Amino acid sequence: MQPHITIKDVARKAKVGIATVSRVLNDAQKVDPATRQRVREVIRRLGYRPNATGRRLVKKSTEMVSFLLCNREFMNPFHTGVLYGVERYLSGTDHDVVFTNFRYDPNAAPESLVLPRILSHRGIADGFIVSGTNYPNLLAAMDSLDAAYVLFGNNFVDKQADAARAADQLPERRLDTVYYDDGEAERQMLERLIGMGHKHIWFAGDVEMPWFLRRARVYREMMHKHSIVPREISAPGADQRDYADYGEQATARILESGEPVTAIVGGNDGIAYGAWRALRRAGRSVPGDITVLGFDDVQEASWTDPPLTTVRVPTHDVGVACAQMLLEKLKQSGAPQPPIVLGAQLIERGSWGPPRTF
Amino acid sequence: MQPHITIKDVARKAKVGIATVSRVLNDAQKVDPATRQRVREVIRRLGYRPNATGRRLVKKSTEMVSFLLCNREFMNPFHTGVLYGVERYLSGTDHDVVFTNFRYDPNAAPESLVLPRILSHRGIADGFIVSGTNYPNLLAAMDSLDAAYVLFGNNFVDKQADAARAADQLPERRLDTVYYDDGEAERQMLERLIGMGHKHIWFAGDVEMPWFLRRARVYREMMHKHSIVPREISAPGADQRDYADYGEQATARILESGEPVTAIVGGNDGIAYGAWRALRRAGRSVPGDITVLGFDDVQEASWTDPPLTTVRVPTHDVGVACAQMLLEKLKQSGAPQPPIVLGAQLIERGSWGPPRTF
DNA sequence: CTGAAAGCGCTTACAG
DNA sequence: CTGAAAGCGCTTACAG
Incomplete structure (x- = not known):
């Protein structure tokens, strides 16, 4: 230097x-216009740029927010979108976002977690947006550090709290949480589907994962409401990371079972894609023979032919809301905020239609 | 606080x-073991965490690297992978990465660019990884700020330099650049294709974009080598952002032309996917009737049926190399580094086969 | 409206 | 091996 x-x-x-x-x-404060003018001119001439470090030391603010992506092998489109939203919001503020990936053992005691620098040191970030998949032990560790954070609530796995809570509760009720609730959009989608005359509707996805479980619950609720027997299918043999493979195997199992099926609801778009592929290979047309529906509206949802009817999840908005809530929390020095719940949107495309009449 | x-x-x-x-x-330095022990104990008891800001002020290092993603509407899988690689490398060092998105006018004068905080202030980041699509004016602005940076070279658009340079040069020869060169893998892929007996091979992609132009050039070279007439097709009417749409329209134009075609090389996987979809709709089978090939190996490349033969681009490795080069540059206080070129890999899957014999 | 001074939380010669 | 002191680059009472 x-x-x-x-x-x-x-x-x-x-x-x-x-x-x-x-x-x-x-x-x-007031500065004499002439003086101001002169100083400005010198700044320009010298190419002076203020050093943020000096300011930070006295202001006791790092002007930095941490996007902590937890327990992910790679960044999926959802979290990429969230990060993008965080950055977009912050670009209009005096904060920047530092990206950190962090893996931890869900079963480790909070005090034995080996935390990344951004947590183990002071002065790197003012607050944290905790995304990815998370468990109570990290939050406990952060609480004991007195760290300010906002949690992305959808992928928070708290088995104890889940068990204690009534089974039909929404994701996370704790404070300082942002999550999306696609239940309404799902209800709308299923209502429309049933309205078309479908009676044999399957749900494909691993309900061990909280994000699939939530969707499965709404599915069960809707089937129950319309007196349709819910049929859930999984694919134990599939690579749990490759959703397309998962959907393909699950669908193959439905077809092999010989049981009636007029629609398959994939737990996400990847699973729906896999279902579509399996059907195609089996010589069934979509939606002529069988309707296929997904969730998330990843960019590739339009890659099936016909493109997928799905539920669009507000990735950028989740990021914006997280950033906004965190900054608000910092401003109010830690006062708890009410949770923010974002809705989702039914995206109607060509992969659905009335059931084939036999 | x-x-x-x-x-x-x-x-x-x-x-x-x-x-x-x-x-x-x-x-x-040496500290008396007993003293050290005592101090450690107090640190533990008090839960003391050192404040990075104090350290930074005296060390004159921000321990921060900027990932500057330029001129992107959203983060595509490639740049997501690069960022992931950057973070992974940095996690083993004493630096973190701050993510900033930045749009600028390619034609603006360097001194009139409105730079983001991370550039207009000192002390936010020590150096920059400049990714996305870039133009000489930003680099000029950064040079005049005396900013340390490493450029992702593949998407650097410098029309003047391009014109001045011999047409068959590789991407960017300037210093402090990391790029990937998938030319070898492409040659290998086309060699194999031609070896299968293909004679009517089309290239689909907008050669105005440097990343497509490079691939088109290798394509031309290979066609020339084997005395095959190169056939390049574009889709002027397509949404230039929706590669699948682009590929679909380009392929439709090939089919409408009635000219012979046994293989279509998409400029990237999205275009290849579009080609596949167009062929499917036209009742042509892949690869039975026509072979389809792509580039990049995005996760969804395996979503076509059969999955796409493509060229895998080393996204994470690009990020790792950028971070490594930048830290090296900072350590040597700005000494220029030789460029790093990463290779790509042919991924053989089911979308190719010998040409149909008429 | 303006300046000298104190102080933010560290590291690092310097002198013991 | 250890401590008092200087100093990194700012902001902000405080006193004019």
Whole structure:
């Protein structure tokens, strides 16, 4: 690092005190217009850029927010979208976002977690957006560090709380949480589907995963409401990371079973894609023979032919809301915020239609 | 912010000077084992975490690297992978990565660019990984700020330099650049294709985009080598952002033309997917009637049926190399590094086969 | 409206 | 091996 222009250099050249330069920089207090003009000119001439570190030390703010992506092998489109939304919101503020990936053992005691620098040191970030899949032990560790954070609630796995809670509760009720609720959009989708005359509707997805379980529950609710027997199918042999493979195997099992099926609801678009592929291979047309529906509206949802009817999840908005809530929390020095719940949207495309009449 | 434990508190409790606490913290110099023990114990008891801001001010390093994604509407899988690689490498160092999205006018004068905070202020990041699509004016602006940066070279658009340079040059020869070169893998793929007996091979993609142009050039070279007439097709009417749509329209134009075609090389996987969809709709089978090939190996490349033969681009490795090069550059205070070129890999899947004999 | 001074939380010569 | 002191680059009472 070379020696750089500091506020002192500007003050000397402009023949003012450094306090005045600081005032000009921050448009704080009244500064004589002529002086301001002169200081501005020197700043420009010298190419002076204020050093954030000095400001941070006295302001006791890092102007930095951490996007902590937990327990992910890679960044999926959902979390990519959330990060993008976080950045977009912050770009209009005086904060930036630092991205950290972090894996931890869900069963480790909070105090034995080996935390990343951003948590084990002070002064790297003011607060945290905790995304990915998370467990209570990390939150306990963060609480004991007195860290300010906002949790992305959909993928929070708390078996104890789940068990204690009534089974039909929404995801997470704890404070400082942002999540999306696609239940309404799912109800709408299933209502429409049933309205078309479907009676043999299957749900494909691993309900061990909370994000699939929530969707399965709404599915059960809707089937019950319309006195349709719910049929859930999994694919134990499939690679749990490859949803397309999962959907394909699950669908193959439905077809092999010989049981009636007029519609398959995939737990997400990847599973729906797999279902579509399995049907195609089996010579069944979509939606002529069987309707296929998905969730998430990933960009590739339109890659099936016909494109997938699905539920669009508000990825960017989740990011924006997380960032907004966190900044609000920091401003109010930690006061709890009410949870933010974002809705989802039914995206109607070509993969559904009335059931084939036999 | 509440008042927090500082190094002074630790020093007082441990009955030592703050310098000694600092030494214990950094394992610097010799410290009496007993003293060290005592200080460690106090640190633990008080839950003291060192404040990075203090350290940064004196060390004149922000311990932060900027991932500057330029001119992107959203984060595509490639850049997501690069960011992931950057983070992975940095997690083993004392740096973190801050993510910033930035749009600018390619034609604006360098000094008139409105730069994001991370560039207009000092002390937010030590150096920059410039990714996305970039133009010379930003680099000029960064040079005049004396900013340390590494450029992702593949998407750098420099029309003047391009024109001046011999047409068959590789992407970017400038220093401090990381790029991938999938030319070898493409040659291998086309060699294999031609070896199967293909004679009517089309290339689909907009060669205005440098990433497609490079692939088109290798395509031309290979066609020339084997005395095959190169056939390039574009889709002027398509949404240039929706590659699948682009590929579909381009392929439709080939089919409408009535000209012979046994293989279609998409400029990327999205285009290849579109080609596949168009062929399917036209009742042509892949690869029975026509072979389809792509580039990039995005996760959804395996969503076509049969899955796509393509060229895998080393996204994570690009990120790792960028981070590594930048840290090296910072360590050597700006000394230029030789460019890093990463290779790509042919991924053989089911979408190709010998041409149908008429 | 303005400047000298204190102080944010560290590291690092320097002198013991 | 250890501590007092200087100093990194700012902001902000405080006193004019």
